[in-house]
Amino acid sequence: MPRIIPIRDLKNTSEISQMCHASNEPIFITKNGYGDMVIMSMKIYEEKMFMLDVYSKLIASEEQLAEGKVLDGDASLKSIREKYNV
CATH class of the missing domain: 1.20.5 (Single alpha-helices involved in coiled-coils or other helix-helix interfaces)
Structure with a gap:
């Protein structure tokens, strides 16, 4: 299941990095409730x-x-x- 997080959570860079390395799928970033970016390892x-x-x-x-x-x-x-x- 895809992981979706709000853009404000990007301030926790080490936590985001761990999520990216633990997941085999991209992580979707939302801004104001809409899709904005995708990150992955x-x-x-x-x-x-x-x-x-x-x-x-x-x-x-x-x-x-x-x-x-x-x-x-x-x-x-x-x-x-x-x-x-x-």
Whole structure:
């Protein structure tokens, strides 16, 4: 369940830091009852960004498959081996 805290609680920086590191999800900050910011630990941020990159590459790959933009694996490996004398 997402954690939601008011912006005035940000003055407790060490407590907020502990919450960020203890949670696997972002913490939502509200201002005057409305969403204002989102914070999370660097570790979770990097993991989320990595997965976002993976998903975007998968989507691009699926689009290429749907358009028929595929290569023959054996021919590609043979070409690479010839090019680099492997």
